[in-house]
Amino acid sequence: MEPILRISGLSHRYSSTWAIRDIDMEIYQNGIVGLLGSNGAGKSTTMNILCGVLTQTSGDVFINGVDLRKEPEKAKQFIGFLPQTPPLYTELTVDEYLTHCAILRSVEKENLKSALDEVKHRCGLSHISTRLIRNLSGGYRQRVGIAQAIIHRPKLVVLDEPTNGLDPNQILEVRGLIKEIAVEHAVILSTHILSEVQYLCKDIMMIEGGRIVFADTMEAFDSYVAPNSLLVVMEEAPSADTLSQLGGVARVEFLTERQIRIHFNGDKAVAERIVLASAQYGWRLSEIGMEKNSLNDTFAQLSKVSASKKIKI
Numbered sequence: 001m002e003p004i005l006r007i008s009g010l011s012h013r014y015s016s017t018w019a020i021r022d023i024d025m026e027i028y029q030n031g032i033v034g035l036l037g038s039n040g041a042g043k044s045t046t047m048n049i050l051c052g053v054l055t056q057t058s059g060d061v062f063i064n065g066v067d068l069r070k071e072p073e074k075a076k077q078f079i080g081f082l083p084q085t086p087p088l089y090t091e092l093t094v095d096e097y098l099t100h101c102a103i104l105r106s107v108e109k110e111n112l113k114s115a116l117d118e119v120k121h122r123c124g125l126s127h128i129s130t131r132l133i134r135n136l137s138g139g140y141r142q143r144v145g146i147a148q149a150i151i152h153r154p155k156l157v158v159l160d161e162p163t164n165g166l167d168p169n170q171i172l173e174v175r176g177l178i179k180e181i182a183v184e185h186a187v188i189l190s191t192h193i194l195s196e197v198q199y200l201c202k203d204i205m206m207i208e209g210g211r212i213v214f215a216d217t218m219e220a221f222d223s224y225v226a227p228n229s230l231l232v233v234m235e236e237a238p239s240a241d242t243l244s245q246l247g248g249v250a251r252v253e254f255l256t257e258r259q260i261r262i263h264f265n266g267d268k269a270v271a272e273r274i275v276l277a278s279a280q281y282g283w284r285l286s287e288i289g290m291e292k293n294s295l296n297d298t299f300a301q302l303s304k305v306s307a308s309k310k311i312k313i
């Protein structure tokens with residue numbers, strides 16, 4: 001079966017510096033792949049090449065079996081792209097703008113109305129068809145941005161930091177929409193927010209210094225970022241020495257008089273021991289929660305493991 005996306009040996013150099021090196025990736029089915037990396041890791045370079053905005057120095061990109069370099073127009077029919085700054089014409093109404101995008105995307109004239117109705121329905125825009133884009137909230141603007149990316153029903157939808165700059169409610173709404181979109185399209189979502197990938201994606205590809213440091217399922221990833229510390233709040237906290245004597249505790253760090261980070265090495269029963277000891281000795285435990293590695297720790301950890309460089313989804 002022909003993959004929806006196949007990237008092999010993709011490398012790009014701006015003047016003398018390599019921005020990305022030897023990236024391989026294959027996507028066979030719908031769902032969301034998270035492209036996670038810190039600033040400058042190479043996400044935008046990769047996505048710009050994928051979407052035909054930038055031509056790679058070397059390597060190949062095939063979209064639905066079509067070579068992006070050899071037949072860019074044909075290959076681009078299969079892609080929808082929402083750049084970090086959505087290309088919205090704010091003086092147009094939602095209908096006017098989406099009609100314009102549909103025409104640019106070669107949607108047949110007789111299918112225009114149905115394409116428009118369908119995309120507005122899917123993106124929750126039907127009730128604001130005649131509103132000017134400039135009067136819409138950030139969340140609705142982003143919905144319009146997503147609508148223009150899927151109006152021609154592409155197989156692959158590429159979203160660059162789609163929740164950037166939105167408030168918490170808008171973030172939830174847009175994430176919900178992305179999940180729905182991913183039922184019918186393969187989606188690549190670029191972000192530097194780990195929790196976003198954990199919430200949305202079934203597969204994850206991490207890029208650092210222009211190279212892939214991890215490519216696998218979210219489940220496999222989670223085992224790399226297993227909790228390794230607990231954050232507890234105790235009104236009558238004992239000394240660090242006392243806490244260190246609990247089985248499985250590796251290190252105790254007092255953040256304030258009451259708030260303590262307790263590091264452990266893989267033994268999750270530590271939490272239970274803390275709760276029991278607190279009840280027994282009257283430490284008045286009021287909060288306890290697992291902490292995961294920070295993204296930076298995870299990157300550092302992953303750079304050390306010999307991660308598979310090929311993702312097949």
Ligand SMILES: Nc1ncnc2c1ncn2[C@@H]1O[C@H](COP(=O)(O)OP(=O)(O)OP(=O)(O)O)[C@@H](O)[C@H]1O
Nearest residue numbers: 014015018019037038039040041042043044045046
């Ligand atoms: N037009 C350019 N000219 C020269 N170097 C560039 C150019 N664009 C990006 N770079 C460099 O290429 C590397 C990868 O950048 P890229 O923008 O792809 O990373 P990113 O992961 O998308 O980061 P961000 O989240 O900050 O956009 C960085 O070192 C960056 O400085």
